[in-house]
Amino acid sequence: MKTAPPRKVMVIPCSGIGKPLGSVSREAVYELIENIRKHNTETVCLALLVCGDKEALRLVRENKCIAVDGCSMQCAEKNLKHVGGNVVASFRVVDALKQNRKLKPKSVTFLDSDGLELATVLASQVARKVDEILSK
Amino acid sequence: MVNLPEKKVGVVSCSGEGCVEGTISRIATRLVLEKFRPENTVTICLPLFLAGGKEERAFAKEYPTITVDGCNKSCAKIGTERHSGKVASSIVVTDLTDSRECVRSKSKRKLAEEDLSLAERVAEKIAQEVDRILNLGR
Numbered sequence: 001m002k003t004a005p006p007r008k009v010m011v012i013p014c015s016g017i018g019k020p021l022g023s024v025s026r027e028a029v030y031e032l033i034e035n036i037r038k039h040n041t042e043t044v045c046l047a048l049l050v051c052g053d054k055e056a057l058r059l060v061r062e063n064k065c066i067a068v069d070g071c072s073m074q075c076a077e078k079n080l081k082h083v084g085g086n087v088v089a090s091f092r093v094v095d096a097l098k099q100n101r102k103l104k105p106k107s108v109t110f111l112d113s114d115g116l117e118l119a120t121v122l123a124s125q126v127a128r129k130v131d132e133i134l135s136k
Numbered sequence: 137m138v139n140l141p142e143k144k145v146g147v148v149s150c151s152g153e154g155c156v157e158g159t160i161s162r163i164a165t166r167l168v169l170e171k172f173r174p175e176n177t178v179t180i181c182l183p184l185f186l187a188g189g190k191e192e193r194a195f196a197k198e199y200p201t202i203t204v205d206g207c208n209k210s211c212a213k214i215g216t217e218r219h220s221g222k223v224a225s226s227i228v229v230t231d232l233t234d235s236r237e238c239v240r241s242k243s244k245r246k247l248a249e250e251d252l253s254l255a256e257r258v259a260e261k262i263a264q265e266v267d268r269i270l271n272l273g274r
Contacts (some may be wrong), residue, residue, distance in 0.1 A: 014183045017162060022181070026153065030245040045154045047211035050186045075183035082187070109166035128248040 009130045010065040010085075011041050012049075012120050016078040020105040020115050021070030021093040027111055028093070028126060029068055031050035037127050040134060050079050060085035066126060069095065089129050096122045140197040145173075145224070145266045146201040148180045155238035156243040157206030157229040160251055164229070164258035165204050172263040176270060186215050196220030200269045202227065202262055207238045263271055 004124030011017040016022020033041045042059070049056045060080060067077035067090040078092045096118055097103065149165035152158010169177050180201070185192040196216055202211040202225045213226045230236050232254065242248070245254070266272070 013151075013153060015153060015162070016181045016182050016183060017149055017165065017179050028246060029153065032244075034243060043153045045158060045211065046151045046183055047215055048154065048209060049185065051209070051214050052143045053209065073184055073187070073189075075181070076186045077188040077235060109163055109170060117215065 008042050010063045012076050013068045013072050016070045020108050024093045024119045025068045025070045028122040031123035064088045146180050148203045148212045150205045152206035155240050156242045156244050159244050160255045161204045161206045161229050163255040167259035170260045173266045193219050199222035202265050225271050
């Protein structure tokens with residue numbers, strides 16, 4: 001008997017390029033999909049979605065999605081909703097920053113130690129939400 | 137409209153979360169901004185641009201832009217041209233690789249030495265395009 005494939009949650013970062021917050025969102029998502037929840041999460045290019053790629057659209061419409069944004073502009077969430085993605089939760093790096101005021105990420109290109117630590121903290125928060133979604 | 141000095145080029149990288157070439161396009165763009173041509177370039181946040189960022193779209197209409205895409209789906213180019221008109225130049229990372237295809241099996245965040253080297257090459261190509269567009273004659 002075949003076993004059903006594991007259920008997946010789509011996790012989409014904003015990947016903003018102008019500030020460290022965008023890099024932290026991206027790193028947090030990679031920590032999830034490549035490490036702590038690699039069997040239950042997947043990502044897709046945000047720009048590909050907005051450009052209307054059929055497979056990318058199918059993935060975000062048929063699966064539950066979590067948006068991970070850097071700042072209050074919330075571009076990942078806005079773009080996901082705009083294309084009809086099934087957004088069930090959203091996180092913001094700026095909120096994680098407020099909860100962890102000792103961390104002050106400064107670099108954008110290659111995250112410094114504070115940026116990496118903040119990404120790890122945020123990834124853990126998102127992982128708990130993934131578990132909650134999949135337990136329902 | 138954002139108040140910018142003359143002679144700036146906007147460099148727009150794809151977000152490219154799905155393959156390592158997307159990360160390379162992003163790093164190459166940042167290298168141009170920070171190291172290769174900091175005086176002559178700004179970047180535009182593509183997700184904000186696509187989400188309707190007015191300043192970003194106005195900038196791309198008024199100033200020359202170079203798009204940097206990880207793969208030949210060219211989302212940065214398509215998105216920029218859809219909202220702000222023809223780009224001055226476009227670069228695709230996989231055009232500079234032997235396989236000319238996205239590598240989805242590699243880590244997208246821990247870049248290997250050859251990936252960092254490719255990011256430098258892409259950054260050099262962007263810088264050449266900046267010089268050509270601004271007629272800097274370097």
